[in-house]
Amino acid sequence: MDPEKIRVDFPILGRKVHNKPLVYFDNAATTQKPQVVIDALVNYYTGLNSNVHRGVHYLSQQATVAFEEVREKIQHFVNARFSHEIIYTRGCTESINLVAASWGRANIGQGDEILISGMEHHSNIVPWQMLCEEKGAALKVCPLHPDGSLDMQAYADMLGEKTRMVAITHISNTLGTVNPVKEITRMAHEKGITVLIDGAQALSHMKVDVQDIGCDFYAFSAHKVYGPMGIGGLYGREEVLNAMPPYQGGGEMIKNVTFEKTLYNELPFKFEAGTPNVGDVIGFGAAIDYISGIGLDQIGAWEHELLAYATEKLSADPLVRIIGTAPGKASLISFLINGIHPYDAGTIIDHMGIAVRTGTHCTQPLMDSLGISGTIRASFAFYNTKQEIDRLMEAIDKVKEFFL
Amino acid sequence: MKIEETTSAIVSEFENFDDWMDKYNYLIELGKSLPLIDEKYKVEANLIQGCQSRVWLHAEFDGNLIHFTADSDAVITKGIANLLIRSFSGQTPQDILDSSTDFLNDIGLTEHLSPTRSNGMLSMIKQIKMYALAFKTKASMGN
Numbered sequence: 129m130d131p132e133k134i135r136v137d138f139p140i141l142g143r144k145v146h147n148k149p150l151v152y153f154d155n156a157a158t159t160q161k162p163q164v165v166i167d168a169l170v171n172y173y174t175g176l177n178s179n180v181h182r183g184v185h186y187l188s189q190q191a192t193v194a195f196e197e198v199r200e201k202i203q204h205f206v207n208a209r210f211s212h213e214i215i216y217t218r219g220c221t222e223s224i225n226l227v228a229a230s231w232g233r234a235n236i237g238q239g240d241e242i243l244i245s246g247m248e249h250h251s252n253i254v255p256w257q258m259l260c261e262e263k264g265a266a267l268k269v270c271p272l273h274p275d276g277s278l279d280m281q282a283y284a285d286m287l288g289e290k291t292r293m294v295a296i297t298h299i300s301n302t303l304g305t306v307n308p309v310k311e312i313t314r315m316a317h318e319k320g321i322t323v324l325i326d327g328a329q330a331l332s333h334m335k336v337d338v339q340d341i342g343c344d345f346y347a348f349s350a351h352k353v354y355g356p357m358g359i360g361g362l363y364g365r366e367e368v369l370n371a372m373p374p375y376q377g378g379g380e381m382i383k384n385v386t387f388e389k390t391l392y393n394e395l396p397f398k399f400e401a402g403t404p405n406v407g408d409v410i411g412f413g414a415a416i417d418y419i420s421g422i423g424l425d426q427i428g429a430w431e432h433e434l435l436a437y438a439t440e441k442l443s444a445d446p447l448v449r450i451i452g453t454a455p456g457k458a459s460l461i462s463f464l465i466n467g468i469h470p471y472d473a474g475t476i477i478d479h480m481g482i483a484v485r486t487g488t489h490c491t492q493p494l495m496d497s498l499g500i501s502g503t504i505r506a507s508f509a510f511y512n513t514k515q516e517i518d519r520l521m522e523a524i525d526k527v528k529e530f531f532l
Numbered sequence: 533m534k535i536e537e538t539t540s541a542i543v544s545e546f547e548n549f550d551d552w553m554d555k556y557n558y559l560i561e562l563g564k565s566l567p568l569i570d571e572k573y574k575v576e577a578n579l580i581q582g583c584q585s586r587v588w589l590h591a592e593f594d595g596n597l598i599h600f601t602a603d604s605d606a607v608i609t610k611g612i613a614n615l616l617i618r619s620f621s622g623q624t625p626q627d628i629l630d631s632s633t634d635f636l637n638d639i640g641l642t643e644h645l646s647p648t649r650s651n652g653m654l655s656m657i658k659q660i661k662m663y664a665l666a667f668k669t670k671a672s673m674g675n
Contacts, residue, residue: 146552469606471585472560479552501586501605530560531607 129426134511137162137418141511148481151516156301156329156460156507157485158351161415165355168414172407180406181397195406198413199396205416206346207337208363212395215369216404219360220328221251223347224295226362226399227324228255230375231345232293235322238264241290243321245270245278245307246497247300249490252326256295269493270296276303276452283312287319294323298330302491302503303452304435304460306330313342322368328352332509333431333458335424344368350408355415359408362399369395376401427510431459434508438517445521447528451503460507462489465527470502473527477504480523482516535627538619539635546639555640559611566614569603580655585609587656591663597622598667600660612653620660625668633657 135141138160143150152160172194178187180195196211203211217223236242242256246269253267260267268291270283278296287294294316299306313323324345330336332353338346345368349360364372374381374392379402383391392398419427438461442448447466465473474486487502488495495502506520549555569578573590580587585606592599600621602613619635620628636653 469585471606472608475608476556479556530556 129422129430129510131430131511131513134422135513137164138511139163139166145481145483146479151482151512151519153506153508153512153516153520154483154485155332155509155512156352156489156505158357159332159354159509160511161356161411162354162418164418165411165414169356169407169411172410176410177407179403191406194410194413195404198409198416201413201416202361205336205420206331206348206363207339209339210366213363213366213369215362215364215396215399216409217347217360217362218358218405219349219351220326220347221255221349223345223360223362224252224324224326225255226375227295227345227347227364228259230372230399231322231368232256232259232263234371234373236260236263236265236292239290240265240292241268241288242266242293242295243268243270243283243286243291244294245283245296246272247276247278247303247305247491247494248295248297248326249301249328250492251328251490252295252297253493256293265292266290272305272497273454275454276300276305277454278305278307278312280308280311284315287316287321289319291316291319291321294321295326296324297326297328298336299328299333299458300452300491301329301460301507302462302489302494302505303454304457304462305452305454306334306456306458309343310341317342329458329460332419332427333424334428338363350412350415353412353415354419355412356408359405359412366395369399372399374398374401378402422510430510431508434512434514434517435459435461437514438506438508438520441517441521442524445524447532448524451498451500459509460505462503462505464500464503465524466532468527468531470504472531473504473524476527476530477520477523480519480526482520482523484520535619535623535631539631542615542619543635543638556608560607561611562614563604563607563610563612566603566610566617567601569601573601574603580659587613589613589656589659591660591667593625593667593670595671597624598628598663600663602656613656616653616656616660625664625671628664629661629668 140160176191178191180192199211199214202214236259256267268286270286271279273279296307296312298309309325316323323343325343327346327348331348344365346363351357381393381398381401383393442463449464451462470486477484485505489505569588569590574588578588578590580589585604587604587609589602600617602617604610604613
């Protein structure tokens, strides 16, 4: 794969920041958008804008078809059995909140346990904490090995009789650890425990197959997969979704309303209250087409090469400490430069035209357990190059000049 | 020295630097030279909300003037804290309440700082003014 050919598809990559060509290494926070996604949004609002499902007029029908076609695209992209197993949400966070609120309300009671891991970001901690507080349940946290991989022995030991839900990330946004989600799911299911996988970081880096994983829920966001912000999805197994109560009331989730009783619509509409974000759904569809055209195998291979190159360069610097060294990591590196505060380092790196993330990456409990206040994180996408990694190394030298 | 005189001096100092690297170098120097807060004041209660890097600000009132000390785990933030302490420490509550913080825009800091750090700086200023208001109220009550 030639990243230089890819880069022309992303207009923002041609801009300058602080008078230097932009190097964008904050892809775990959000990815940049190819022109085809931007065009899809413009085309929707230029020629198709209409409310879906309830209109008999031409535009509404066209918009409904486009909207539902994307659902099928997502279905195939994650290999769900049915398109109605894909629920549109505002993103991964809302997907997890949907499960916590709807499934949780119906299935969690006093004394029950929900098991997460020590590498979860706040979106896969707080909704469960809220549920636990409401129901008198307990949140349990599976520990990590020093390299940032999940302690599977501890995990096995923590799957107890009271455990009702396992909610674990597919890829850590801070450590890059890729969790054995199929094994995690199998072990939980053997004990009749429901499983949610937080796929926020995974969908753009690897082929995700929800049937192969076997999980009950898989949450994701479009904007981490080169699509628009504010749209995402929840995969839920049909049987599990059917057994869940609606999450919000109003709009398309209703089949029939009288003042005495409301009949809820069937899947997936039962969970899609209100007017949906049609334009961004269509943008998401364009993003899926785009990355499918390139191929996730190709993308994964190039990102792996970038990760190996960056790891080699950073490891060669005795003043750099990499946080998270689990085997088979995804393409991101968290690191510290000889005790220099990540914000100080990030400020200088930014002025070198390089976008990295600094801070806790919304994984404050993980940072506390590592005894650090944050890291500098460089997360790579398939449009990044080795030359850009060289520029990061130059910026790190500049940071050292400033602070050491 | 009056607050306005100090802040004008700070603006002049920063005008000597043409590019951001020199400005940051100066801020880092200021950060390194910040008198550290007494360890006993580096407590949760003195932590400033809104800073992604941690800032501790302690204030003491001698009945007439407020004396501030501060620390941060990030050097650039310490540099900013240094500027604020230099401007506002040793001043009366009323003078602090009456003062303007436009000088921070004049030295180009807000333009060069990330929003999170700008917010942190604004939180520090807000906290300094809150102390001034609290001590003024305390003084007027004769305590």
